[in-house]
Amino acid sequence: SSSVCCRSEVPATGTTQPAASLGFRPPAPHFTKMYLCMCLYVVFTSGLTVFFIYLRTFIYSFFMRGRPFPLQILLFGMLFCIYNGFLQGYYMIYCAQYPKDWFTDFRFTSGVLLFLFGMGINIHSDILLRQLRKPGDHTYKIPQGGLFTYVSGANFFGEIVEWFGYAIATWSIPAFAFALFTLCFIGPRAYHHHRYYLRMFTDYPKSRKALIPFIF
Template structure:
């Protein structure tokens, strides 16, 4: 397989367009998962258990959804002939992109205590992870070229630090959310601690920082397209979470923002 710049640009453009489409679709109406599925069921006077017949357990669903984003670039790297383990592009790919999805697939999915996951959302998530996994992996394994001193570049060092900072926020926020519930408990509570002091979507904020850090460190079109997509995807989700908390909990801190501390 040879690098095709036109293919990279086209796939990246589709990713940006998809992000903007999702932003438009879900800016006013949240996806029907978790707390928002409950609200939709109440509004439509439909028992939630009727909806959940078309769902999978959260642990299984998250594993299936995130797995392609780890496997596809890993397979591209393994199947490349001749092998390409030495260049910095491959180390970035393995250490950052695949590292994130290894955690999401093999750690987060088995720890989550979320509600059953809708099959249509799962299918979309799997297809997206295949698509994005191929785009990021294809560029890094077959197209990426960096100078020998790239590791000394301010873009590389600042991007790595931002990625690690964001991943730390994301993992810690997920931990705090899990601690709100006992095993088997499904009630929603006010998130406390960490970045939740400042925003309702601390886990989303961390993930957004991760991918902008990845984009800066790799300094490539596919990574920036993915970072923009992430912002378009988690932004509405955080906004609707924030509105839900404000409506449900009388004592919810009014000083919190939805996604970005002190701003939004």
Template sequence: MQCSPSLVGALSSVLVVLGLLILWLYGRTPTRYGKHAEAAAEKPLPQERRRHLPAKCAWFLQELPAFLVPAVLLALRNPPHFAPLGCRLLGGMFCGHYFHRTFIYSFLTRGRPFPLHTVLFGMLFCVYNGFLQGYYMVYCAEYPDDWCNDIRFTSGILLFLFGMGINIHSDFLLRKLRKPGELNYKIPQGGLFVYVSGANFFGEILEWFGYAIATWCLPAFAFALFTVCFVGPRAYHHHRYYLRKFTGYPRSRKALIPFIF
């Protein structure tokens, strides 16, 4: 397979447009799953259950393509398979994140059932983005021999690891709020939740901007922008939900960015 810069540019542009469209569509109205699902407090009817998947299954199926597609592209690459720096960055950072989301997070989550259409859209996006990031890093990315000493590489790696740490720790704190089988929502406590309602989202944004800086490529920056457009409104609507539901919710907390927003 040969690198096609025009294909990379087109797919990256579509990703940016998709992110801006999602921001426009869901900036005021939240997506209808999780705490924002219609009639969430009521017991679903039998026909409604058939249109939902358990959270563990939904997260696994949704996130799997984002790990599997780049891994297949790496495996199909002509030798040497893992020698170029772009391949190592893709495997260690992008695939590392989605390995955790697919094979660890999905089996630990205690969330509500997911609508089937949401899972399908998530799977399609992960196939698309997994191909874009994998195709570029495996077949197009070229870095100078001293890239590992570049400030963009080192700062990007550190930001990625910092964001991933926040994301994983915040998910752990959210799981602690619920006992097994429990589905009601409670006020998140501890960690970065002291400052923002969407600490897990903030960590994910830092991750992908770290990845974009370390790789310094258009597809990664397009994905980082998409992440802001997708999880930013989610954090905002979570924040509003908590303020409405809990009279004792800390008013000093922001939605997504500590002390700012």
């Protein structure tokens, strides 16, 4: 192939780092003075996102083991993350309106718990996937343990749950749009991975679903 490629750890770093940087944009001074409570909500929810992105960008990505990654996909990923980071940040800073008791609202608390639950699944699944291969090994193996006991795309499921949790916690249109995009983008990937595993491994667990435990 004539495609230009980069090292496997670069895509996770290059595509998500711009979005993480946008997350550190400080609120406008008048916003902080007029809406102190709302600013706390914005800082907290944005902090969750920035924490996960930096964790994936600067820690997980350098432990990835895989084949070279097409540079074109890296560039498209960077553009999307910049655009999405701008939308999320702009809405939270300039458009979002929350009541004073939003910290105790069921949508906020359940959304944060769902976000943390999904992030835990995502990180744990990524660790299990990394442990499948030794340095220089590019062969496919059957993932075992954790949510992989029930689905082929445990890491995908965790990320989808995570961003829907964020959308519920922020209760914003851009966040729900991003969560839906995540579902539509990586949901089919989980399905195709599942089909690939079934074709490649004759001993692949037949009871294991593609994305949603016991359902799909």
